[in-house]
Amino acid sequence: MQLQQNWKLVQQRIIDSCHRVDRNPNDVQVVAVTKYVDVDTTQAVLDSGLNQIGESKVQDAVPKWKQIGDRGVWHFIGHLQRNKVKEIIGRFQYLHSLDRWSLAQELDKRLKQRGESMKCFLQVNVAQEKQKNGIYSHELKDFALDVANLSSIEIVGLMTMAPLTPNSEEVRPVFRELKRLQHELQQLQHPQIKVPHLSMGMSQDFEVAIEEGATWVRLGSVLVGKRS
Incomplete structure (x- = not known):
């Protein structure tokens, strides 16, 4: 019951955020983070x-997937070794976290072995936080061009994680x-770098992220x- 109530409230907050900037709420999709x-x-x-x-953690995610993986669409959002x-x-x-060339090469190799492809977001460390993963903004163009040559990876967008702060307005420049x-x-x-999507915004700042184009x-x- 609480989950349903939470979801209704989130949906309304998404609608309100979109209306403030004249966006269609249907253009915003939610990844439910169950980690x-x-x-x-x-x-x-x-x-x-x-x-x-x-x-976001393989050791936790795979056992879950083995039980219910036939349901839903699964997104890996954490740092991937x-x-x-x-x-x-x-x-x-x-x-959502393709952040280095060695990872892209390994992905492409493994995907080709299975005859599959994967939708990937390039992770950008916009705020240049040393404790966070992601390439820096000035590296993005070259990285995107390199990844575009890997036939098994479909670049669908960019992802970032904004700094944690009590005031979400402070991170608006990151999303912008x-x-x-x-x-x-x-x-x-x-043709391989259309990047139609932006994966940005979490529980504490998603409304600002939506206003900036998430x-x-x-x-x-x-x-x-919260974490159990």
Whole structure:
């Protein structure tokens, strides 16, 4: 019951955010971040009508997927080690954290072995926080052009994580910069770098992210509660 109430409130907040900037709420999709909850809660998330599931640790995600992986669309949203790539292929349709060339090469190799492809977001460390992963803004163009040559990877957009702050307005420039970078890549008019999506905004700042152009928001605590 609480989950349903949370989801209704989130939907209204998305609608309100979109109306403030004259966007269509249907253009914003929600990844329900279930990384801190158990299989039963993850199933309840799917039952509530949310079908995009976000996980960030392979060792936690794979056991869940083995039980309920035939339901929903699975997004890997955390830092991915090269030696874990084989675990997510065939299970996850999206990777939100493609942040280095060695990972891209490993993904492409493993995907080709299976005759599959994967939708990937290029992770950009816009705020240049040393403790966070992601390439820096000035590296993005060259990285995107390199990844575009890998036939098994479909670049669907850009992702960033804004600094944690009590005032979400403080991170608006981070989201605005990712939108600018998206436009910069689109100006290349490269057939493999259309980057239609922006994965940005979490429970504490998703409304500002939507106002700045997010098409995917990754929501955990505001939907499913705090870490158990």
